[in-house]
Amino acid sequence: MRFLFVCLLALVCSPCLAIADGGAANAVCDECHAVPDLRFTSDTGERKLYTIDPGRYAESAHAGARCVDCHDDGYGDTLPHSGRTTYPLYLCVDCHEGLGDLESFGLPDRREELVGSVHGKVLKPRLDCHDCHDPHVFDLVSANDAALDRIHASNALCLACHGAPAQRAFGYEALNDAAQTHDWFPNAARHLARVKCVGCHSPAGPGAGHDILPTADSLTTCEDCHSRSDPRYLGSYSVSNGAARDGESRATALDNVYVIGSTRSVLLDRASQIGFAFFLLLVLGHGVRRGLSQARYRRLNWMHVEGPRGLKAWHLLQVLLIAGLLVSGLSMHYGDSGLAPLSFRLAVRSHNVLGVANIALWLGFVVLNARSGNLRHYVERLRDLARDLPLQARYYAIGVFAGTPEPFPMHEPTKFNPIQRVAYLVVMYGLVPTAIMTGAVLLYPLVAPEHALGHPGLWPIAMAHLATAYGLTMFIVVHVYMTSVRPPDAEDDPTVSAR
Numbered sequence: 141m142r143f144l145f146v147c148l149l150a151l152v153c154s155p156c157l158a159i160a161d162g163g164a165a166n167a168v169c170d171e172c173h174a175v176p177d178l179r180f181t182s183d184t185g186e187r188k189l190y191t192i193d194p195g196r197y198a199e200s201a202h203a204g205a206r207c208v209d210c211h212d213d214g215y216g217d218t219l220p221h222s223g224r225t226t227y228p229l230y231l232c233v234d235c236h237e238g239l240g241d242l243e244s245f246g247l248p249d250r251r252e253e254l255v256g257s258v259h260g261k262v263l264k265p266r267l268d269c270h271d272c273h274d275p276h277v278f279d280l281v282s283a284n285d286a287a288l289d290r291i292h293a294s295n296a297l298c299l300a301c302h303g304a305p306a307q308r309a310f311g312y313e314a315l316n317d318a319a320q321t322h323d324w325f326p327n328a329a330r331h332l333a334r335v336k337c338v339g340c341h342s343p344a345g346p347g348a349g350h351d352i353l354p355t356a357d358s359l360t361t362c363e364d365c366h367s368r369s370d371p372r373y374l375g376s377y378s379v380s381n382g383a384a385r386d387g388e389s390r391a392t393a394l395d396n397v398y399v400i401g402s403t404r405s406v407l408l409d410r411a412s413q414i415g416f417a418f419f420l421l422l423v424l425g426h427g428v429r430r431g432l433s434q435a436r437y438r439r440l441n442w443m444h445v446e447g448p449r450g451l452k453a454w455h456l457l458q459v460l461l462i463a464g465l466l467v468s469g470l471s472m473h474y475g476d477s478g479l480a481p482l483s484f485r486l487a488v489r490s491h492n493v494l495g496v497a498n499i500a501l502w503l504g505f506v507v508l509n510a511r512s513g514n515l516r517h518y519v520e521r522l523r524d525l526a527r528d529l530p531l532q533a534r535y536y537a538i539g540v541f542a543g544t545p546e547p548f549p550m551h552e553p554t555k556f557n558p559i560q561r562v563a564y565l566v567v568m569y570g571l572v573p574t575a576i577m578t579g580a581v582l583l584y585p586l587v588a589p590e591h592a593l594g595h596p597g598l599w600p601i602a603m604a605h606l607a608t609a610y611g612l613t614m615f616i617v618v619h620v621y622m623t624s625v626r627p628p629d630a631e632d633d634p635t636v637s638a639r
C-alpha cells in the first residue's frame with residue numbers, strides 16, 4: 141500500500157525520490173532566475189517576480205532540494221518553459237509524506253487544520269500551503285531570531301493578503317486592511333507589531349496559523365492580554381508556535397514589551413499598598429490627635445481656598461479630575477483583580493479624556509498663575525528655606541497640638557508657609573508636568589525609545605507615571621486635610637484679609 145502511494149507520488153513529483161544536493165543542479169536555473177528583479181507579465185495579467193534569490197534559497201528549509209524536485213524537467217534552459225504551471229493542493233504534505241527518511245514536521249496535521257479553518261471552509265479554492273509559505277524561502281523559526289522579528293515574520297504571512305494595499309498579494313486587492321479593521325486597538329499598528337495575528341485568531345498550540353477561527357470566535361477583550369495571570373500575548377513570545385506559555389516566553393515578553401496591567405510586580409504593588417495604608421494612618425492619627433488636643437483647631441474648615449476668583453472652582457475641578465484619573469488608572473493597573481470598577485477598555489478611554497482635560501487645566505493654571513501675580517507666593521523667600529522648613533515642620537508635628545502660634549502666619553509678601561511653597565512648586569511645576577509628559581508618551585508610544593535602562597522603552601516611563609500618580613494622590617490627601625489645619629478664626633485675622 142505504502143509502496144503504491146509512493147509510486148503515485150513519484151508520478152506527481154517524479155524526482156522526489158531522487159533528491160540530491162540542490163546547489164550544483166540548480167546552477168542552470170540560477171543563470172536566469174538569480175537575476176535580480178526579473179519581472180514579466182503572466183497569463184493572468186499579474187506583474188510577477190521570477191527572481192529566486194539564491195542567498196535566501198540557500199538559507200531556506202529546501203536548500204538541499206533541487207528546483208526540479210518541485211518543478212519538473214519541462215523547466216530548463218529552453219524558453220518558453222514547458223513545465224507544469226499548476227501544483228497539486230498540499231504538495232508540501234504529499235512530498236514530505238513520501239520522503240520516509242525526512243521527518244514530517246507535523247505537516248499532515250497542518251493540512252487538517254487548514255482544511256477546517258476559515259481559509260479552508262469558506263474560500264473557493266481553499267488556501268494552499270504555498271499561499272502563505274513561499275517554498276523558496278520557507279524555514280523553521282529559529283530561537284536565535286529576536287522575538288519581535290519572529291512576530292513580524294509570522295504576521296507578514298497574514299499581511300500579504302490582509303495588510304496595507306501596497307503589500308497585498310495579487311488577487312487579494314479587495315480585502316480589508318487589518319490596521320483599519322483593528323482600529324478598536326489604541327495605536328493599532330503598534331499593537332499589531334507586538335502580538336501575533338494568530339495569537340487571537342487561532343487557538344494556541346502547534347496549529348496556530350492554520351486553524352484560523354471565524355472572527356466571531358476571535359479574541360476580543362482587552363483583559364485577555366492586559367492581565368497578570370495567563371495573558372494571551374505570551375504565546376507570541378514563545379518559539380514553538382505559541383504553544384508554551386512558560387517562564388521562558390514570559391521572560392522574553394518582559395524583555396520586549398511593557399503591557400499595562402500585566403507587566404507588574406506583585407511585590408512592588410504590595411509595598412505601595414502597605415506604604416499608602418501607613419500614610420493614611422499617619423494623616424488620620426494627626427487629625428485625631430489634633431481633635432483631642434486644642435479646642436481652637438477642632439472645628440473643621442474644609443476646602444478653604446484663598447486667592448483670585450475662580451480658584452476655588454479650579455481646586456474642585458482638579459480634585460475631581462485627579463480622583464477620576466486615579467479610579468481609571470487603578471482600573472487599568474489592577475484590571476484582572478476583579479475589583480476594578482471600570483472595564484479595561486472604558487478605563488483607557490476615560491483616562492485619556494481626563495488626562496487631556498488635566499493638561500488643559502494645568503496650562504490654564506500656569507498662565508493664570510503667572511498673569512495674576514500669584515506665582516510670587518510660590519517663589520518668595522526660597523533662599524531661606526534651609527532655616528524656615530524645619531521650623532514649619534516642627535509646628536505641624538508638635539506646635540499644632542500645643543496650640544502654639546504659626547511660625548509663618550499668612551501675610552504679605554507671601555501667603556504660603558515654607559512647606560506650602562516647596563510642596564506647591566514641586567507638585568505644580570514638577571510632578572504634574574512629569575505626569576503629563578509620561579502620560580503623553582503612553583498615549584503616543586511611538587515616541588518612546590525601543591529600550592531604556594535594560595527594559596522595554598515604555599517600562600521606565602510607565603513606572604515614572606505610576607510614581608507621580610501615587611505622589612499626586614498623597615499630595616491631594618494632605619492638601620485637603622491641611623485646609624482644616626488653619627484655625628477657623630484665621631479668616632477674621634486682619635493680616636489675612638489684607639491680601
Ligand code: HEC
Nearest residue numbers: 168169171172173180190207208211215216217220221225
Ligand atoms: C534562459 C533563462 C532561464 C533558465 C535557464 C531557466 N528559466 Fe525559468 N523562466 C525564465 C523566464 C524568462 C521565465 C518567465 C517567463 C515565462 O514564464 O516564460 C521563467 C519562468 C519560470 C517559472 C514560472 C512558470 C510560471 O508561469 O509559473 C518556473 C517555475 C521556472 N521558470 C523554473 C525554472 C527552473 C526550475 C529552471 C532550471 C531547471 C529554470 N526555470 C531555468 C527563464 C529561465
Ligand code: HEC
Nearest residue numbers: 156159201202203204205209210231232235245269273275
Ligand atoms: C519536492 C518535495 C518537497 C516539497 C513539495 C516540500 N518539501 Fe519540505 N523538504 C523537502 C526536502 C527534500 C527537505 C530536506 C532539504 C534538505 O535536506 O536541505 C525538506 C525540508 C523541509 C523542512 C525541514 C527544514 C529543516 O530545517 O530541517 C520543513 C519544515 C519543510 N521542508 C516544510 C515544507 C513546507 C512547509 C512545504 C510547502 C511550502 C514543503 N516543505 C514542500 C522536500 C519537499
Ligand code: HEC
Nearest residue numbers: 166169173189190192197202205206207210211227270275
Ligand atoms: C519545495 C518545492 C519547490 C522548490 C524546491 C522550488 N520551487 Fe519554485 N515554486 C514552487 C511552487 C509550489 C511554486 C508556485 C507558487 C505559487 O504559485 O504560489 C513555485 C514557483 C516558482 C516560480 C514562479 C514565481 C513564483 O514565485 O510564483 C519560479 C520562477 C520558481 N518557482 C523557480 C524556482 C527555482 C529557480 C528553484 C530552485 C532554485 C525553485 N523554484 C525551487 C515550489 C518549489
Ligand code: HEC
Nearest residue numbers: 258271272297298300301312337338341349352353354355
Ligand atoms: C493568500 C491570502 C491570504 C492569507 C495569506 C491569509 N488570508 Fe485570511 N482570508 C483570505 C481570504 C480571501 C478570506 C475571505 C475573506 C472574505 O470572505 O471576506 C480570508 C478570511 C480570513 C478571516 C475571516 C474573516 C471573516 O470575515 O470571517 C480571518 C480571521 C483571517 N482571514 C485571518 C487571517 C490570518 C490570521 C492570516 C495569517 C495566519 C491570514 N488570514 C492569511 C486570504 C488570506
Ligand code: HEC
Nearest residue numbers: 295298299302316318321332335336337340355358359360
Ligand atoms: C487582539 C486580538 C487580535 C489580533 C492581535 C488580531 N486580530 Fe484580527 N480580529 C480580531 C477580532 C476580535 C476581530 C473581529 C472584529 C470585529 O468583528 O469587529 C478581527 C477581525 C479580523 C479580520 C476580519 C475583518 C475584516 O473585515 O477584514 C481579519 C481578516 C483579521 N482580523 C486579520 C488579522 C490580522 C492579519 C492580524 C495581524 C496583523 C490580526 N487580525 C490581529 C482580533 C485580533
Ligand code: HEC
Nearest residue numbers: 324326327330334335361362365373397398399485488585
Ligand atoms: C493580544 C493581546 C492584547 C490585547 C487583546 C490588547 N492589548 Fe493592549 N497591549 C498589548 C501589548 C503586547 C502592549 C505593549 C505594546 C508596547 O510595548 O508597545 C499593549 C499596550 C497597550 C497600551 C499602551 C501602549 C499603547 O500602545 O497605547 C494601551 C493603552 C493598550 N494596550 C490598550 C488596549 C486596549 C484598550 C485593548 C482592548 C481594546 C487592548 N489593549 C487589547 C497587548 C494586547
Ligand code: HEC
Nearest residue numbers: 232247250251267268269272280281294297348349381382
Ligand atoms: C493562512 C496562512 C497559512 C497557510 C495557508 C499555511 N500556513 Fe503554515 N504557518 C502560518 C503561520 C502564520 C505560521 C507561524 C505560526 C506562529 O507564528 O506560531 C505557520 C507555521 C508553519 C510551520 C511551522 C514553522 C515553524 O517554524 O515551526 C509549518 C511546518 C507550516 N506552517 C506548514 C504548513 C503547511 C504544511 C501548510 C499547508 C497544509 C501550511 N503551513 C499552510 C500560516 C499558514
